[in-house]
Amino acid sequence: MSGGLLTAAAASEERRRVYGRRKGKKLRAGRQALVDELLPRLQLDLPPSGPLDPAALFPRPILGLWLEIGFGAGEHLVAQARAHPELGFIGCEPYLNGMAACVAQVAESGLDNVRLFGDDARLILERLPRATLGRAHILFPDPWPKVRHHRRRIVSMPVLDLLAAALTDEAELRLATDHMDYARWMLAHLMRHPAFEWLAERPADWQARAEDETPTRYEQKALDQGLKPIYLRFRRRPRAG
Ligand SMILES: C[S@@+](CC[C@H](N)C(=O)[O-])C[C@H]1O[C@@H](n2cnc3c(N)ncnc32)[C@H](O)[C@@H]1O
Incomplete structure (x- = not known):
């Protein structure tokens, strides 16, 4: 594993912001070798100070930047990056085994528009320049x-404040969960936040995944168990003036 990831992880551990597991089963030798070889190229390192320059993260010009917080094994992130080669994608996932699974998919797909951050998404949000994100996903947190x-x-x-600052006017924040108490919590927080407007007009809008989305691993597990996830789409209201 590269030193950069460990350094960022250690820094975050100090701040006690990431809860839950960082490591699962030991990686297979082949997967570990792939991570060792490719992660340094895909990994997003925060600059020592100041804002991130999104354009500088990618080897060619991008037309917009999307963020996924907690991408798990990365199926959704990779599917979105494949569907939108014109955009740049940042995925955040502190769980090392998930990061390794995503690195493998990015390599298989030959994508050059994905950058991965192995730590707390808040560390990225705090460093993104204002109004740079065209979309953010928080799926089955x-x-x-x-x-x-x-x-x-x-x-x-606090995280919604960071997202409100980073999203462009009219950008979407998409969330999903199969946990009803968390769904109510998400709705209550977002409805209270002045920067966000719920896009749902009818029950089908929160009962079904958006047509341009692919299911995540957790979502598939929930569906297999007969659960009915909730899908929430919010629009970042245009800034005044
Ligand atoms: C329940 S899993 C869902 C993974 C994936 N989105 C899916 O639907 O399959 C939630 C993920 O969020 C990640 N996570 C937890 N705290 C995070 C944070 N502060 N920043 C980024 N990711 C985080 C966890 O490591 C975990 O992999």
Whole structure:
């Protein structure tokens, strides 16, 4: 594993912002070799100070930047990056095995428009220049069902403030969960936030995944268990003036 990722992880551990597991089963030798070879090229390292320059992250000009927070094994991120070669994608995932699975898919697909960050998405959001994100996805985030753990939920007013700053006017924030209490929590937070407007007009809008999306691994697990996920699409309201 490259030193950059470990350094960023250690820094974040200090700040105690990422909850849950960072490592699962030991990677197979082949997968570890792929990660060792490719991650340094795909990995997004934060500059020592100041804002990130999104254009400088990619080897060719991009027409927009999308972010996925907690991409898991990366199927959705990779599918979106394949569908939109004109855009740049940043995926954040502190779980090392998920990162390794995503690196393998990016390599297989020969994508040059994906950059991966192995740490807390907030560290990226804090460094993105204002109004640079054309879309953000938070799909099936850890629900932290116990009340004493609710403060660990990634959907929170401070994170929505960061997203509101980073998203462009009219950009979409898309969320999904199969946990009904978290769905209510997401809705309550987003409806309270002045920068966001819920796009749903009819039940089908929150009962079905958007047509241009592919299912994530957690979503598929939920569907296989007969659960009915909730899909929330919010628009970043245009800034005044
Ligand atoms: C329940 S999993 C869902 C993964 C994937 N989105 C899916 O639907 O299959 C939630 C993921 O969010 C990641 N995560 C947790 N806290 C995070 C944070 N602060 N920043 C970025 N990702 C985070 C976890 O490591 C985990 O892989």
